[in-house]
Amino acid sequence: MKRRTLLQLAAAGAASATLPRLAAAAPLEEIRLDYAYYSPTSLVLRRFGWLEQAFKADGTKVKWVFSAGSNRALEYLNGNSIDIGSSAGLAALLARANGTPIRAPYIFSRPEWTALVVPKNSPIRTLADLKGKKIAATKGTDPYLFLLRSLQVAGLKRSDIEHVSLQHADGRTALEQGKVDAWAGLDPHMAASELESGARLLYRNVAFNTYGFLNVREQFLASHPNETARVIQAYEKARAWVRANQTEAAKILSEEAKVSLPVALLQIKLRSDFSQPLPGNEHLAALRQAAPILRAESLVKPGADLERSIADLVDTRFARPYIAKA
Amino acid sequence: MTTRVLDVPAAGTRRRRRGGVPLLLVLPFVLPALLLGGAELAVRAGVLPANLMPPPSEVARTLAWLAENGLGAHLAASTARVAIGFLAGAGAALLAGALVALDRRAAALFDPTLQALRAIPSLAWVPLLLLWFGIDELSKLVLIAIGAFFPVYTGVVSGFGGVDRKLVEVAQLYRLAPLALVRRVLLPAALPAILTGLRTGLSLAWMFMVAAELIAATRGLGYLLSDGRETSRADIVLAAIVLLAVLGKLSDMGMVALERRLLAWRDDFAGSRA
C-alpha cells in the first residue's frame, strides 16, 4: 500500500514539475476550502494534512471551513468566503445559472447519496402517496432537487406537497420524531437513519444523483491556477488512498460525522464511486438531463440560459494533467 | 439717523414652492431615490457585482413575477402570524403589566423573573421552542408573542408608574373604586407610554416572525428569504426584504395614526409643530 502511494506521489510530483511557471497574482496568503461529511475525500485530505504539507514551502496557510450542505458551500463561494467548495452537480448548476461565478474542474465522487426516506412504519408506499404530505428537504441541495425530480416522475409538483425547509441533520430528526411524513435524505445522515431507526428508502434513483462537484471560484481559478492544480493533486492523493483503504476511510468518516462505523461503511463502500474524477460527457449529460427541473420549478431566474451555464460551469480540461491513471 | 425697514411677511402668507408641491412631502423620498438610483448605476457600470447586489430594476421584475406566483399566500401567512402572535403577546403583557404596576406583591413576585427573561435574546429561544412545540405554527407564534410581550409590558409598567401623583390625588377625592380608578384615570394617563410600547412590540413582532420563519417554514416572507439564500437568488432575498420593510412600515403607520387619534389631547413638542 505504502509503495503504491509513493509511486503515485512521484507521478504527481513529476506532473507538477512540468507545470508552466505562471506569473500568477501575488503569492497566496491563505487558501480557503470546505470539508463536508458528504465528501469523504475532503475529510481524509484534512485529516492527513497533505494540503498543509503541499503549501508549507510557500508559506500559504490552509483554512478549512465546514459545509453543512451544497447550499452552504455554494453560498460561501458566492460570497467569497471560500475559494474551493464541494457540492452536488445540479446544485452547482443552479448557483451558476443564478449568477454565482464558479467553475467545476473536478469530480470528487459519484455517490448515490440521496433518496426519499420514510419512517419505519409509514403507510406511504409509492411516490403518488406523497401528495399533500409534509416533506423535509434542504433547499438548494441535491436531495431537494432529487425530491423535485422524483415528484415529477409521479406527475406531482412542489406545490402539491408541503415542503419544510430544514438542514440535512435536522431533516433526519424531524423524520424520526414524526414531525414530517418524508425526508429527502443525504448520506451519512440517511444511512444512519436507516441503520439506527429502521427508516425505509421509499424511492431510489441512481441517475437522479448528480455527482460530487469540486467547485472553484472563477476569479481564483484565473489568478491562482497553480494553487488550484495543487489542491486537485492533493485530492487525487486522497482519492487513491480512499479507494485503497476503504475501511480506514470509513473510520475517519465515522469519527468526523459522529456516526457509527457500519453507517460510514454503508456510505463509502456501497454508495460511493471514486473512479471518475475528470468531468466529461457523462457528467455533462447528467446535468443536461436534470436541468429542466430548475426551470419547471422556477428555481432559476426567468430566461436563464441553462445550456450556457452548463458550459460555463463544467471544466473538462483543467484537471486532466493531474489525474493519476486509475 | 438711518431707518431700517424689517421685511416681515404679512400675516397669513407662507412661502410655497412654485408648482405647489410642499417640500415636506417630497423630502421623505429623496434618500431612497438616491440609494436606488445609485445602486442601479453601480451595478450597470460593473462597479458592484450583480451576483452580490442585483440591480433594483431586477428586484422590481422579481417582485412582479412573485406577485403572479403565490406572493399573496406568503404575505397572508406572514401577516397572519404577526397579527396572532402580536395580539397574544401584547394582550398578555397588558394584563401582566397592569397587575405588576398596581399590586406591590404581584410586582415583587413577577417582575424580577420577567426582567431576567427579557434579557434573553430572541434567537436563543428558538431551539427550545422547536424542541417543545415542534416545527409547526405553535412554536412560531409563541416566539412572536415573546417578542411582542416585553416592550408592551415595559410600556404598561412604566406608563402606570409614571402617572402624575397629582392627578391620582384628584381621583382620590372622588373615592373611586380601584377598578374605576384604573379605568378612568390610570389607563388614560398611562396611554402614551402604553402605545409607545405597543408600537415597539409590533415592530419586534415582525422581526421575530422572520426569525421563526427562517428556521422551518413552508410559507411566508422569511421562507422566501431563505429560499432565495439557498438557491443563490439574491434578487429574491432583496425582494423579500423590500416586502418586509413595506409591511413593517405600513403597520407602523397604522399604529402612529391610532396614536394620533387617541392622544390628540397631548400637550407636547411634536404636537406643537404639527
Place this chain on the structure above:
Amino acid sequence: MSFLEIVVDEKRYGERVVLKNLRLALARGEIVSLVGPSGCGKSTLLSIVAGLDKGARATVRLEGAPDGEGIGFVFQEPRLFPWLDVARNIAFGSADAPPSAAAADALLAEVGLAGYGAHLPRQLSGGQAQRVAIARALYTRPRVLLLDEPFSAVDALTRIKLQDLLARVARERGLSVLLVTHDIDEAVHLSDRIVLLDRQPGPPRTETPVALARPRARGDAEAARLKAAILAMFDLETA
C-alpha cells in the same frame, strides 16, 4: 355642634410631628383663611379634612353628611385630566350615569367660561384652567369648599378676578370655605376669620375675626391695618 368640626390629635411624618391638639370649627357659610409660616402644616390639615390623608389621628365631622361627602377641593395647580375636554373634566364627579351637560355648562357660565365645554386643557391659559378646576369642585354640590393656595400660580390681575369669583360663588351658594394662603391681602379680602398656625405643632396661635363689610374694597385702610397686625404676629413668630 358647628357645621364643620375638625379635631386633629396628632399627625406626624415619620419622626416629625406636624400637627397636634388642633381644633378648628367652621360655621355654615363662613369663610376661614389658614395662614402661617412654611412647614406649619396648613396643607396637611387641608388634606386631612379632604380625606386624602389617612395616616392622621383625627376626626372630621360635617353636619348631616357621612364621612367625606359634601366637600370640594381646589388645588394650587388646576390638575385637570388632559385627556378629557373641559365639560367632562367638570362632570368627572358623576360616577356612572352620563354626565349632565347642562349642569357643566351652567357652571362654566358661572365661572365666566361659557362655551368652553369642548376645549381641551392644553388649550387653556393658567387662569382659565383654574376656573375650570373651581367649576369641577362645585359640580358635586359641596357644602364645604377647601382651597390650597389656589391662586398663587397665576398673575396678579388674574388672581384678583379669581378671588372675586370665589367670593361670589361662596356667597351665592352659602358655602363654608377653608382657604390656605400665603397672601395676607387675599386672606383679609376674602375671609370672615383668619387662623394663624404656629410653627410648633399645637392649637392655632391666633384667630382673628375680620369684620369688614361686604362687598369689600381693596386698599381699604382698615384692611391694611389688619394685614399689618397679622404680619406682625408672623414676625413675632420668627423672632
